[in-house]
Amino acid sequence: MSIEILMPALSPTMEEGSLAKWHVKVGDTVKAGDVIAEIETDKATMEVEAVDEGTIEALLVEAGTEGVKVNEPIARLSGEDAAPAPQTEGAKAEAPKAEDKPERKADKPPPPAAPFQAAGETGATAKAPPAPVSDSGDRIMASPLARRLAQAAGLDLAAIKGSGPHGRVVKADVDAARGKAPAAPASPGAAPAAAAPRQAQTLAQLGIPEGSYDLVPLDGMRKTIARRMTDSFRDIPHFPLTIDLEIDGLLAARAKINAMLEKDGGKVSVNDLVLKAVAVALKRVPEANASYSPDGIAMHHHADIAMAVAIDGGLITPIIRKADTKGLAQIAAEAKDLAGRARDRKLKPEEFQGGTFSVSNLGMMGIKSFASIINEPQGCIMSVGAGEQRPVVRNGELAIATVMTVTLTCDHRVVDGAIGSKFLQVFKALIEDPLTMIV
Amino acid sequence: MSDFDLIVIGAGPGGYVAAIRASQLGLKTAIVERENLGGICLNWGCIPTKALLKSGEVYEQLSHLDAYGLSVTGRSFDFGKVVERSRGVARQLASGVAFLMKKHKIEVIEGTAKLEKAAGAPRVVVALKAGGNRTVTARSVILATGARARTIPAIGAVPDGERIWAYREALTPKTCPKTLVVIGSGAIGIEFASFYRALGAEVTVVEAVDRIMPVEDEEISKAAQKAFEKRGIKFRIGAKVSKVEKTKTGVAVAVEAGGKAEKLEAEVCIVAVGIAANTEDMGLEALGLKLDRGHVVADKHGGTNVPGLYAIGDVAGAPWLAHKAMHDGVHCVEHIAGVKAPTVTAPVPGCTYANPQVASVGLTEAAAKAAGYEVKVGRFPFKVNGKAIAASETEGFAKTVFDAKTGALLGAHMIGHEVTEMIQGYTIAMTMEGTEEDLFNTVFPHPTMSEAMHEAALDAFGKPLHI
Numbered sequence A: 001m002s003i004e005i006l007m008p009a010l011s012p013t014m015e016e017g018s019l020a021k022w023h024v025k026v027g028d029t030v031k032a033g034d035v036i037a038e039i040e041t042d043k044a045t046m047e048v049e050a051v052d053e054g055t056i057e058a059l060l061v062e063a064g065t066e067g068v069k070v071n072e073p074i075a076r077l078s079g080e081d082a083a084p085a086p087q088t089e090g091a092k093a094e095a096p097k098a099e100d101k102p103e104r105k106a107d108k109p110p111p112p113a114a115p116f117q118a119a120g121e122t123g124a125t126a127k128a129p130p131a132p133v134s135d136s137g138d139r140i141m142a143s144p145l146a147r148r149l150a151q152a153a154g155l156d157l158a159a160i161k162g163s164g165p166h167g168r169v170v171k172a173d174v175d176a177a178r179g180k181a182p183a184a185p186a187s188p189g190a191a192p193a194a195a196a197p198r199q200a201q202t203l204a205q206l207g208i209p210e211g212s213y214d215l216v217p218l219d220g221m222r223k224t225i226a227r228r229m230t231d232s233f234r235d236i237p238h239f240p241l242t243i244d245l246e247i248d249g250l251l252a253a254r255a256k257i258n259a260m261l262e263k264d265g266g267k268v269s270v271n272d273l274v275l276k277a278v279a280v281a282l283k284r285v286p287e288a289n290a291s292y293s294p295d296g297i298a299m300h301h302h303a304d305i306a307m308a309v310a311i312d313g314g315l316i317t318p319i320i321r322k323a324d325t326k327g328l329a330q331i332a333a334e335a336k337d338l339a340g341r342a343r344d345r346k347l348k349p350e351e352f353q354g355g356t357f358s359v360s361n362l363g364m365m366g367i368k369s370f371a372s373i374i375n376e377p378q379g380c381i382m383s384v385g386a387g388e389q390r391p392v393v394r395n396g397e398l399a400i401a402t403v404m405t406v407t408l409t410c411d412h413r414v415v416d417g418a419i420g421s422k423f424l425q426v427f428k429a430l431i432e433d434p435l436t437m438i439v
Numbered sequence B: 001m002s003d004f005d006l007i008v009i010g011a012g013p014g015g016y017v018a019a020i021r022a023s024q025l026g027l028k029t030a031i032v033e034r035e036n037l038g039g040i041c042l043n044w045g046c047i048p049t050k051a052l053l054k055s056g057e058v059y060e061q062l063s064h065l066d067a068y069g070l071s072v073t074g075r076s077f078d079f080g081k082v083v084e085r086s087r088g089v090a091r092q093l094a095s096g097v098a099f100l101m102k103k104h105k106i107e108v109i110e111g112t113a114k115l116e117k118a119a120g121a122p123r124v125v126v127a128l129k130a131g132g133n134r135t136v137t138a139r140s141v142i143l144a145t146g147a148r149a150r151t152i153p154a155i156g157a158v159p160d161g162e163r164i165w166a167y168r169e170a171l172t173p174k175t176c177p178k179t180l181v182v183i184g185s186g187a188i189g190i191e192f193a194s195f196y197r198a199l200g201a202e203v204t205v206v207e208a209v210d211r212i213m214p215v216e217d218e219e220i221s222k223a224a225q226k227a228f229e230k231r232g233i234k235f236r237i238g239a240k241v242s243k244v245e246k247t248k249t250g251v252a253v254a255v256e257a258g259g260k261a262e263k264l265e266a267e268v269c270i271v272a273v274g275i276a277a278n279t280e281d282m283g284l285e286a287l288g289l290k291l292d293r294g295h296v297v298a299d300k301h302g303g304t305n306v307p308g309l310y311a312i313g314d315v316a317g318a319p320w321l322a323h324k325a326m327h328d329g330v331h332c333v334e335h336i337a338g339v340k341a342p343t344v345t346a347p348v349p350g351c352t353y354a355n356p357q358v359a360s361v362g363l364t365e366a367a368a369k370a371a372g373y374e375v376k377v378g379r380f381p382f383k384v385n386g387k388a389i390a391a392s393e394t395e396g397f398a399k400t401v402f403d404a405k406t407g408a409l410l411g412a413h414m415i416g417h418e419v420t421e422m423i424q425g426y427t428i429a430m431t432m433e434g435t436e437e438d439l440f441n442t443v444f445p446h447p448t449m450s451e452a453m454h455e456a457a458l459d460a461f462g463k464p465l466h467i
């Protein structure tokens, strides 16, 4: 009996992914737990493990294929025995899979039958034909009200992602799409009413002839970065707040701490201390640990701090969850582990999705100060510059101190100037007198 | 390692349905119940009241059989049997829940649960009915402990089991009172008033607001009051009860209305002034669980401020309805299991099973206007509906409220015979985000009372066919 292996959903929101690589070929025998393929989503590459044992009969999707829809068959396995209906599971990390197992089995289209097996049609398994793919053009599922609202607002239903049953576009989706559209300009006639999405001009139009460059295709990560950063920079009213911190005390404390940790092989970086100080400061100024949503301002219970990690081909922001409840050593250990696995592209989706506050550090590259773009839906992102010796004026006299400049970019819808400043004051006090972090 | 994936506390409609869904999703599930499987709904609420009301309705029907060209002599009832039938129905359904629990391999723990702080979801300590304690843990815990009748000790409105009743006593009376005062004209008060009136009691209903069934559309309130008065129920509206006192022969209910004081004397008084959530003596304070006027504060998935602890149904606030509890239960469990739920805001219909019945869903006309909608309102009376005339059930009407701008159905309100069986039609239309055109284009079977629903939609846009 043949078993179909389906494209797994590696996260609840995943709709499609690229089949980056096959680890098996036709004729290979596999057993449960064997890695059979690698799948690339927006942000991560994950391994797909076989759930059943058998021989690979066919690979239905070529390595390198992009946009493979979740639940599309990707390979066929010939089972050793009359094993129960197939189950494809994503990587181990997704083990507590949310799907209704019994129902899923029933819904699954029967395995592709050899012609003479057609009698199997009388079987109890109802053949639910897969829903027609929306890009077939003519059939867009939308509620009557959503259709009417979209038409009234001049929105293209096909461009709206449906969140209703079977992906149907419902009122909430149209409302959200409408809310996203830039509001009418303040002075009438100053700008076209509903600014159409920016149409990128071709490079040729901009005077760069074809052939004078190599084109690197946009991979999932690049597309995600492009989309998220554009949306954020355009739609969020953001502003930067900059402050200088003297970190000689912090460096001294770090040296002491590291001397203590040396025998255990532990080590704490300036960045770890920054993360710890951010966590404590967020606890003391909870208004800075907030997200804007149309229903209200989400005041997060914990500081889930996302840290920007540069990786090959882009960057990713793994998250230290509940950093407000963790000690410095733990934060340091987690930061090291997350950064390492981020570079190997081995993060699980839940390790980089979410977060309530971001920290981006380019200090090690000698950058003095910079202002990052808000990482939606977080209310703030902190940009940390290099610690360097600078002249400072103390009691009317010139002195030398190690100074580090940080900039907080705030989403003005949730974090006003006063709140952002208060947060920075608290943060500065913690950094300049690190002992206060423990009390 | 936890003992279970999920522990549900309370086996009312919210709790037992949540447990079934959890088991379907492959979660190892236990349910704790201190009294009866099925909760208030099956044992002391929805179901036994409907059984009593059916007896009352049939009995009442016997008194106007001449409308159908029929007659009987010697109409009478055996009150004990009427009550016993209702209890039997409740028992049957409760044992049905026991079967469902077994079928879905849900462990039923009989006893009273308390919660204790733990690293993950709170730990559940059950004082077992059989004696002793049992401590169980789970990755998630759902609080579905429901509610009980609200009492007002300050004015003596506290059931004593003899003269002053709440719903439990009103469901298991030994005799049918000849005179009755019902405090509160919500669904529960009105249903009891209707039942006891059908069996011949002199009934007076006292309502503090200036109209009966205050959550319903004003036109419905007005029509309902008229219909009940026609059957002999008396009302005191805009009336405050200042004292409920036992007398030698019964109770005296002191009422103030429009500056005038009055004493209503009766054999029995039923207190139906709402409900109080079951949140006490369970260790919730120690967990720091957020409450709002006694109810657990829960988000749309049932999540509370305590990690791993969820709340659904009556304990999590209004509307206090069994079908809301069940819907919450399924939604909450699917959320816990990570099943991605589609975005739909399902409107919750509300029904009162008196004679005549009242059923509604969505916004009243006044609420729609207050929310800033420009509305189109349609009405259609059953007195010109063929099926209603044939059945001699011509009382009442259907009313629709549409958003004039988008054609969205905002609300629908009905009063009349068996309208509770029809309201789901409008509910489906609203859940699917239908517009007036979808209702226009729907073919309603003829002859049915539901044709009035079609006409009420047409009427809102000035094109009814039969009026």
Ligand SMILES: Cc1cc2nc3c(=O)[nH]c(=O)nc-3n(C[C@H](O)[C@H](O)[C@H](O)COP(=O)(O)OP(=O)(O)OC[C@H]3O[C@@H](n4cnc5c(N)ncnc54)[C@H](O)[C@@H]3O)c2cc1C
Pocket: B009, B010, B011, B012, B013, B014, B015, B032, B033, B034, B035, B036, B037, B038, B039, B040, B041, B042, B044, B045, B046, B047, B049, B111, B112, B113, B114, B144, B145, B146, B147, B167, B188, B278, B282, B312, B313, B314, B315, B320, B321, B322, B323, B324, B325, B351, B353
């Ligand atoms: C007279 C009457 C008529 C009604 N008619 C209708 C109607 O027609 N339609 C309708 O939709 N609704 C009706 N209701 C309302 C309906 O009964 C409730 O909305 C519904 O029962 C709520 O369900 P639930 O699961 O939240 O709680 P409940 O049904 O109240 O169940 C809670 C359960 O938890 C148990 N429990 C509480 N604390 C603990 C503890 N510490 N440990 C263990 N177990 C515990 C209780 O014993 C109970 O069994 C009526 C109510 C009444 C009183």
